[in-house]
Amino acid sequence: MARLTRKQKEALAKIEKGKLYSITEASALVKDITNTKFDASVDIAVRLGVDPRKANQMVRGVVTLPHGTGKDVKVLALVTPDKEAEAKEAGADYVGLDEYLDKIKSGWTDVDVIVTMPSVMGKLGPLGRVLGPRGLMPNPKTGTVTMDVAKAVSDVKAGKIDFKVDKTGIVHASIGKASFSADKIVDNANELLQTLIKLKPTAAKGTYVKSIYMSSTMSPSVAVDPKIG
Missing domain, CATH: 3.40.50.790 (Ribosomal protein L1/L10, domain II)
Incomplete structure (x- = not known):
């Protein structure tokens, strides 16, 4: 197992074990624990209570992030x-x-x-x-x-992205850059999450949004309260 660097240890120490953060808290924390020399991407991973092998439980869509992705899309x-x-x-x-x-x-x-x-x-x-x-x-x-x-x-x-649940039931998306203000990351995250909620398949039973994690390139992930999402 690779040893953690000093910066990685410091970043992990700032994340409270077992805590589910609000979107606002997570956005600020991800900015705080990002220590890359480049402008890291901020990503979100949402585990859904769906079986993507079944056509009637496939979740796919598009969303226009209010503040864009921060990436120059070719x-x-x-x-x-x-x-x-x-x-x-x-x-x-x-x-x-x-x-x-x-x-x-x-x-x-x-x-x-x-x-x-x-x-x-x-x-x-x-x-x-x-x-x-x-x-x-x-x-x-x-x-x-x-x-x-x-x-x-x-x-x-302008920031329109498409997303699709993978075979493990997770939607991965980039929602901005670490240089964004925390408020902009919050807005983008909420826009994606609300779009996902609207796309809930009628065939999906039980808890729909099971877990949400936010992270930046090379940072530890922060657990977000799925009830907030």
Whole structure:
């Protein structure tokens, strides 16, 4: 087992064992125990009382964080020539079609989100093996397959994220940066949690939000009271 550094020990000492913190307390504490030289991401992990193997208990959705993620999201717009100008004006980092499809076939995936049009999805099908595992395949449910390309691009740039419960029943999401004020982290966390609550499947029985943990890159995690969430 790796030895803890002095800073890691100091961070752990600030977390009260067995305590469930409020969102407000956890946001302030995560900022306090983050000691990275770079601007660390603040992440949240929510364990849900669902069985993701069953289609009627799958939880997936999108949320626009009020203060964004703090990350410069690189967007690729795979569009026909008539849509290129609006995609560029909306802030897409890469715009085109066939040349980028060829690049992806060759293994290029240096983007965070891909936005496309319904008419182009047929060309993306064969690239599922490359895009799927990286979470890059556009999906109408997340608003990344649409005729309103400009809105889709600007929404992503403004802090719209998509999330999906993993096979263990946990939703992982980045909700900001350690440089954010605690209030901004609170707002972003609450926006995500309220969205998750609205998406509770009718087939899910018992406790829906089982646990919530907040952490930053390389920091210990802080347990949040799921009743507050």
